[in-house]
Amino acid sequence: MTECNQSGFGFEACGRREVVARFDGGTISSDGGAFLLRQTDQRLNLLARLAKCFLDGRNPDLVEHSVLEMVSQRVYGLAMGYEDLNDHEQLRSDPVFGILAGREDLDAPLAGKSTLNRMELGTGANDRYKKITFWKEAVDELLVKVFLESHPSAPAEIVLDVDTTDLPLHGKQEGRFFHGYYDSYCYLPLYVFCGEHVLCARLREANHDASFGCLAEIQRIVAQIRAAWPEVKIVLRGDSGFCRNELMSWCENHRVDFVFGLARNQRLRKIIGAEMYEASQEWNRTGQPARVFAEFDYQTRKTKKSGWDCERRVVAKAEHIDGKENPRFVVTSLNREAWAAQALYEKLYCVRGDMENRIKEQFSLFADRVSTETMRANQMRLYLSTMAYVLVSGLRRLGLQATELAQAQVSTIRTKLLKIGAQIRVTVRKVWVSMASSYPWQGLYQQVWMNLRC
Numbered sequence: 001m002t003e004c005n006q007s008g009f010g011f012e013a014c015g016r017r018e019v020v021a022r023f024d025g026g027t028i029s030s031d032g033g034a035f036l037l038r039q040t041d042q043r044l045n046l047l048a049r050l051a052k053c054f055l056d057g058r059n060p061d062l063v064e065h066s067v068l069e070m071v072s073q074r075v076y077g078l079a080m081g082y083e084d085l086n087d088h089e090q091l092r093s094d095p096v097f098g099i100l101a102g103r104e105d106l107d108a109p110l111a112g113k114s115t116l117n118r119m120e121l122g123t124g125a126n127d128r129y130k131k132i133t134f135w136k137e138a139v140d141e142l143l144v145k146v147f148l149e150s151h152p153s154a155p156a157e158i159v160l161d162v163d164t165t166d167l168p169l170h171g172k173q174e175g176r177f178f179h180g181y182y183d184s185y186c187y188l189p190l191y192v193f194c195g196e197h198v199l200c201a202r203l204r205e206a207n208h209d210a211s212f213g214c215l216a217e218i219q220r221i222v223a224q225i226r227a228a229w230p231e232v233k234i235v236l237r238g239d240s241g242f243c244r245n246e247l248m249s250w251c252e253n254h255r256v257d258f259v260f261g262l263a264r265n266q267r268l269r270k271i272i273g274a275e276m277y278e279a280s281q282e283w284n285r286t287g288q289p290a291r292v293f294a295e296f297d298y299q300t301r302k303t304k305k306s307g308w309d310c311e312r313r314v315v316a317k318a319e320h321i322d323g324k325e326n327p328r329f330v331v332t333s334l335n336r337e338a339w340a341a342q343a344l345y346e347k348l349y350c351v352r353g354d355m356e357n358r359i360k361e362q363f364s365l366f367a368d369r370v371s372t373e374t375m376r377a378n379q380m381r382l383y384l385s386t387m388a389y390v391l392v393s394g395l396r397r398l399g400l401q402a403t404e405l406a407q408a409q410v411s412t413i414r415t416k417l418l419k420i421g422a423q424i425r426v427t428v429r430k431v432w433v434s435m436a437s438s439y440p441w442q443g444l445y446q447q448v449w450m451n452l453r454c
Contacts, residue, residue, distance in 0.1 A: 025423065029096045031080050032422025032435045033445065038076075038100050039452045040395040044146060047072045050387055053138035055124070057131035065111040067132060070119050071384075072101040073110050078388035081414055083366035085113040095424045099431060106426050120380045121372065139383050140200065144224045146390055147197040150397065154229035159348075160221070161193045161355040162238040164210045167203075167368045175205040175375045182206075187370055189382060190214055192221060193358050196393050201362075201386040203370070203379040210241030215250060222256060235259065235334070237352045243331060245300075245308045252333060259349050262314060262329040269327060271296060275318035276325055283320040291319040293341040298331070315341045357409070364411040365389050399448040416441055417448065 011019040041047050051068035077091060091097045092110035101110055111119075122133035166182040167189060176185050185206075190213065192200035200217050222234060236251055240261035251258045262268070269276070275292040282290035298314040300307050312331050319326040330349050332339070339348060367385040370378035392410045395417075400406050405413060420439055425432040439445070 027095060027424040027426075029094055029422050029424055030419055031094075031096050032420035032433055033418035034076065034080055034096055034100055035433070036399060036417065036445075036448055036452065037079055037391055037395060039449070040391060040398060043398055043452065044149075044391070044394045046142075046146065046387065046391060046394070047075060049142055049145075050075075050139070053142060054119075054132055054134045057133075065115060067119070069101045069103060070111050070116055073097060074116060074384050075388050075391060076100045078365050078385055079392050079414070080418060083369055085116050088113050088116060095426055095431065096422075096433075106431070120384075121374070121377050123374070123376060134380060134383075136379065140220065141224065143201070143386070143390070144199050144221055146394075147194060147199055148225065148228050150197065150394075154232055157233040157235065158194050158225070159235045159237055160199070160218070161352050162190070162214055162218070162236065162242055163193075163352075163355050163359065164188050164190050164204075164241065165359050165362075166206070167370050169370065171371060173370065173373060173375075173378065177205055177207040179206040187378070189367075190217060191355075191359055191362070192217060193355050196358060196397065198358070198386055198389060198393075201367075201382050203375060203382050205375075210239075211244045211247065214242060215247050218247070218256075219250070222254065233257070235348075237349065239352070245306065248312065248331070248333070249309060257333045259330055259332040259334060259344065261349070262331045264327055264329055268298070268314075268316070268329055271298070272316045272318045272327060275316065276320070276327065279318045279320040280325070283323075289319065289321040291317055293317055293345065295336070295341040315344050317345050361389060361410040362386070364409065364414075365392070395448075395452075399452045401451060403444055403447055405444065417445065420445075 007022060009021040011021065013019060048068060051066075051071050054067045054071070056063075056067050073088065073091070076097065077087060082088070082091060088110070089112060092112055095106045097110060098106045103110060118130050119132045122130040124133040165188075166179065166184070166186040168182075169176050169185045169187065173187075175187065178185050179188065188204050188206040188208065188210070190200065190202040190204055191198065199221050202213065202217060204213060218236065225232065225234065234256045236247075236256055236258040238260050240263040243260040243262050248258055248260070250256075272294050275294045279290045279292045282292075294316045296314055296316070297311040299311040302308075312333070313335075315330050315332065317328040319328065328345070330345060332344060334344065334348075362385060365385045365388045367382055369381055369385070372378050372381065389410065392413055396406070396408065396413060400408070400413070400417075405416065408416070421436040423432075423434040425434070
């Protein structure tokens with residue numbers, strides 16, 4: 001039987017021209033724009049410091065893939081849209097990723113999926129195969145340090161946003177619990193942001209309320225910020241899940257202001273009865289949503305398990321929409337002179353909604369890939385996704401300033417700026433990256449390159 005090797009693939013003609021496809025294009029990559037991320041890392045010095053958060057217990061004489069190389073490989077992979085360790089079985093031979101990971105010998109492959117997996121699964125215990133582990137405290141400190149370094153001088157005021165989200169689980173992972181609100185088994189990670197900067201990404205079990213463990217994280221973050229900026233004014237902002245007496249009392253005793261959502265109840269509704277009536281009358285008259293603002297001092301009743309230890313300022317929005325009431329309440333330590341009721345609610349509290357966009361971006365970087373067995377390993381994966389976000393966010397802040405993508409989401413940046421088809425040619429002296437001539441945003445690419453070189 002004659003063995004036939006197919007060398008060309010014919011397709012329907014285009015006019016008078018034949019269409020023939022062949023696998024003879026040489027080394028082609030779909031990630032030609034990734035070098036902008038590498039340039040961003042040169043500015044941030046992020047991945048080298050992240051690698052120092054690991055303890056490598058391997059025999060140095062037998063190490064083929066350094067921790068820095070493997071961490072870079074994983075973080076760049078997530079940033080470029082490769083969510084699974086299995087992807088690295090192909091990416092390990094891609095010269096683009098070899099350059100990103102800092103490998104001098106581009107003919108030698110990077111670490112495979114099994115090697116990368118062992119790095120993520122290390123517990124610090126003596127193990128024959130898993131000899132790499134990490135310090136959570138060091139990674140946490142690095143996140144805040146990158147935020148501090150992004151400011152040339154101390155700002156007068158910063159706002160810290162705290163929130164949580166759900167990471168659905170589909171296996172028997174450690175710490176697996178069913179959460180009624182999300183109607184699934186999940187983890188409940190805690191995030192703290194300041195603008196677009198992520199300061200904390202803490203994986204938690206779902207059998208706790210939203211505020212569980214947040215006081216310790218806020219204490220740690222505020223202490224590190226105050227060590228660098230002693231006089232900065234800090235405002236802590238969150239929804240009603242974080243309206244807890246312990247957290248508010250700590251803020252009041254440590255020069256930290258706060259504005260939290262306050263869950264509505266019949267007692268609060270009764271207090272704003274006049275304002276609700278006024279709003280309903282306005283809605284009846286105009287047929288348009290109507291809102292009236294009020295403020296008052298309020299203290300929850302003490303019980304064995306909860307209750308406020310003092311009165312606090314509450315701002316209320318008495319709103320009538322679509323024929324129904326829609327009251328909302330926030331509690332704050334900010335005084336009336338600095339923030340009037342309406343401005344406090346509309347211009348300060350409601351702005352926290354932008355944090356939802358930052359959390360959505362974590363999912364664009366596969367923060368929900370928490371499929372390993374242990375909480376510690378899944379925390380490692382969450383850190384890797386967070387660092388990928390820090391890298392792309394740094395590209396947005398440093399490279400995309402004053403461009404059409406200055407406010408773009410991570411997924412948009414990846415699609416428009418990083419996913420560029422390119423032919424890669426490696427010679428003795430140079431690596432030639434020939435990007436597609438038809439790439440439509442060449443002017444934007446040039447501007448980003450210039451911004452990063454400044």
